[in-house]
Amino acid sequence: MSAGGLIFDLDGTLILGELPLPGAKELLEALQQEGIPYAVLTNNSSLSARDHAARLRRLGLPVEWRRIFTSGAFAGRELAQRFPNLPVYLLGTPALAAELAEAGVWVSEEEPQAVLVGFDRTLSYARLERACFLLERGARFFATHPDPACPVEGGALPDAGALLALLEKATGRRPERVFGKPDPAFLRYATFRLGLAPEDCLYVGDRAEVDLPLAQGAGARAALVLTGATRPEDPGIPELRQHGVLVVDDLWELKRHILG
Numbered sequence: 192m193s194a195g196g197l198i199f200d201l202d203g204t205l206i207l208g209e210l211p212l213p214g215a216k217e218l219l220e221a222l223q224q225e226g227i228p229y230a231v232l233t234n235n236s237s238l239s240a241r242d243h244a245a246r247l248r249r250l251g252l253p254v255e256w257r258r259i260f261t262s263g264a265f266a267g268r269e270l271a272q273r274f275p276n277l278p279v280y281l282l283g284t285p286a287l288a289a290e291l292a293e294a295g296v297w298v299s300e301e302e303p304q305a306v307l308v309g310f311d312r313t314l315s316y317a318r319l320e321r322a323c324f325l326l327e328r329g330a331r332f333f334a335t336h337p338d339p340a341c342p343v344e345g346g347a348l349p350d351a352g353a354l355l356a357l358l359e360k361a362t363g364r365r366p367e368r369v370f371g372k373p374d375p376a377f378l379r380y381a382t383f384r385l386g387l388a389p390e391d392c393l394y395v396g397d398r399a400e401v402d403l404p405l406a407q408g409a410g411a412r413a414a415l416v417l418t419g420a421t422r423p424e425d426p427g428i429p430e431l432r433q434h435g436v437l438v439v440d441d442l443w444e445l446k447r448h449i450l451g
Contacts, residue, residue, distance in 0.1 A: 195391030201233035203397035203419020208343035214442030234336035236263035236309040262336040262371025267294025283309030305331035336371030375408030
């Protein structure tokens with residue numbers, strides 16, 4: 192199987208928490224040796240691209256920060272272009288705040304006019320309370336991505352989607368835009384930055400309900416690796432294969448499909 196370029200999901204696909212998944216290092220090194228371009232597209236907005244790259248280096252995975260596209264940076268790009276000078280109240284980490292500021296977003300505690308929800312491992316109840324009050328008073332409502340949980344070794348962490356569910360229940364509001372996957376614009380942006388057309392890329396993810404609509408909506412080919420959110424016993428896997436999705440048990444099997 193040939194691929195003009197590969198774009199990987201991160202958590203559950205290349206790594207699980209602080210562990211590289213089997214075959215990840217060998218696959219990425221083989222792609223480098225063959226001159227096949229690759230990148231990482233992640234909904235994990237708790238870290239910046241540079242932070243993710245440093246994390247991957249610690250785990251022995253060779254991914255430069257310029258080839259890492261985060262939902263936080265994409266949200267920043269879209270907000271800065273579509274809503275310039277909009278003061279935004281952030282439920283997110285300091286790393287996300289810095290990434291948004293770098294993109295030109297005004298992150299503000301003083302009289303914000305919008306709420307942006309990310310994967311926030313620094314969250315406090317007081318900040319949830321402020322976000323609710325702002326939304327009840329008519330602030331605009333955005334999120335970096337919709338994932339309810341982030342897979343790690345031993346379980347899962349509550350992610351931005353879980354915070355969205357809480358805020359929606361508390362305020363009756365729904366976000367007007369969620370920027371990350373499965374929005375196909377996120378993947379199309381990454382392929383453009385790689386200098387490739389979407390149809391020349393294979394997108395590899397672990398969450399069938401998010402990663403497959405993303406690839407299909409953007410016009411890319413799709414592969415599903417059964418090391419994260421979607422498990423081998425999932426009853427929908429035979430139908431996915433019938434619709435042309437490459438389903439593999441792990442990255443070793445993916446490497447065999449791509450490179451023989």
